[in-house]
Structure formats: structure tokens, C-alpha cells
Amino acid sequence: MLGGIDNQLFLTSFGGFFALLILIPLLKWTFARGKSLVENPSTIGSENEYGLLRPITEPKNHIEGELLRMKLKESGIASTLTQTKDGPRLMVFKDEVAIAKALLGIK
Numbered sequence: 001m002l003g004g005i006d007n008q009l010f011l012t013s014f015g016g017f018f019a020l021l022i023l024i025p026l027l028k029w030t031f032a033r034g035k036s037l038v039e040n041p042s043t044i045g046s047e048n049e050y051g052l053l054r055p056i057t058e059p060k061n062h063i064e065g066e067l068l069r070m071k072l073k074e075s076g077i078a079s080t081l082t083q084t085k086d087g088p089r090l091m092v093f094k095d096e097v098a099i100a101k102a103l104l105g106i107k
Contacts, residue, residue, distance in 0.1 A: 044083055044084060044085055045084060045085065046084055046085050046086065047084045047085075047086060047089050047091075050082065050091060052093050052094055053080065053091035053092065053093060053094075054091060054092060054093070054094045054097050055084075055089040055090065055091050056079075056090055056091065056092055056097055056100050056101055056104070056106060057089070057090045057101075057104060057106055058086075058087060058088070058089060058090075059081075059088050059089075059090060061088065062081065062083075062088055065081040065088045065089075065090050066081060068081075068090050068104060069081045069090055071103065071104065072090075072092070072100055072103060072104070075103050077092060077096050077099060077100050077103070078092065078093065078096075079091060079092045079100065080092075
């Protein structure tokens with residue numbers, strides 16, 4: 001007994017403070033915003049917001065776009081069909097635009 005105080009109770013209360021000192025930074029790190037490892041949901045952008053990809057055609061629907069994409073795939077050109085704010089677009093890398101348009105017969 002230290003000065004009329006129960007030592008076990010005194011040390012136990014300090015153990016709670018030490019646990020809080022460890023939990024507070026851990027919980028702040030866990031629930032921090034903007035540093036998540038989980039991918040954000042994709043958003044629809046305009047056709048000029050896709051980096052190195054350039055639109056080559058505007059199919060009427062995704063079925064027509066997928067048929068055109070498969071034709072380019074058979075020729076060895078990487079392409080993607082994406083939904084933009086203006087509708088579906090078939091996109092290829094900017095150095096393959098002329099080749100893709102020639103294969104599809106687009107001017």
C-alpha cells in the first residue's frame with residue numbers, strides 16, 4: 001500500500017490509459033478518409049477524360065460497339081468500349097487511331 005492507495009487499483013487504471021494511448025492512433029489510422037486501399041467506384045466522364053485513349057467511333061449501342069471491338073481485337077489492336085457522358089465510345093490508344101479507323105472503314 002502506497003500512501004493509503006491500493007497499488008493494484010492504481011496500476012490497473014494506468015493500464016487503461018496506456019491501452020487508450022495505443023488505440024487512439026490505431027483507430028484514427030483505420031478510419032482516416034482518402035487513404036483507403038479499396039478502389040473507388042468508377043465514374044462516367046466525357047470522352048476526353050480517358051488519358052491516352054482516343055474515341056474512334058460512336059456506336060449506337062453496346063452490342064454494335066462490342067462487335068467493332070472484337071473486329072479490332074482479331075486484328076491485334078487493343079481497344080475498349082466505355083460509357084461516356086455522351087453515350088458509348090470505342091476507344092484505342094492514340095498511336096493506333098489511324099490503323100483502327102482504316103480497319104473499320106471510318107473516315
